[in-house]
Amino acid sequence: MAAEREKPMPDAEVNAWLEKNLPTWRFEDGWIRRTYKTSGWKGTLIVISTVGHLAEAAWHHPDISASYAWVEVRLVTHSAKGITPKDLELAQKIEEVVHWRPGKAGGALEGTPEADQRFAYIKYD
Template structure:
């Protein structure tokens, strides 16, 4: 990927088009955003730490707001001051990791039970 493509700043119409592949993300206040609902404080902390790890590994630093039972992530690329392909790539990786459900894969990893006593994150399905 060339520097020019990587740092291309998307315009609002282009952003809306690209967000069709990220259905729970939306564009507001100069960033692409996503809200996640969790089952409570411990789950919120796990999600925030997971997102933090992914962002640090990508060397991309979002705004994160957290409450007892949820977080909101806002992604924008600071150096060119806009929404770039970096934001969409990181949003896709966050979705992939946060919504990984190993129990649906049929392997040896069971995944979190759907029992309220073991609730973790509110999956969008």
């Protein structure tokens, strides 16, 4: 017996979920999207690699566009032809990891030096 195809969430439900849980993401043209600003090519590559690792681990693959100082991540469940909880969960994990700032959270990890732009890579919201 073939597995039943996932059904996309209603647009209003997607928008409400994003507004409540991921306000920096937007629902546009059938995709949920987020643009990360970076401090240059090094940061752009780090974001792309991070998103790639998380997506591969989740077995759910985003579309990514990038330039020197930005990365846009777009998610949709292609088999459902719309947004499903898979997209929202992956977006939430991407946001959590890309914006992780150990220096702000306390503990033994100090994070990258904020005062020295040689070490900057993500432009935090």
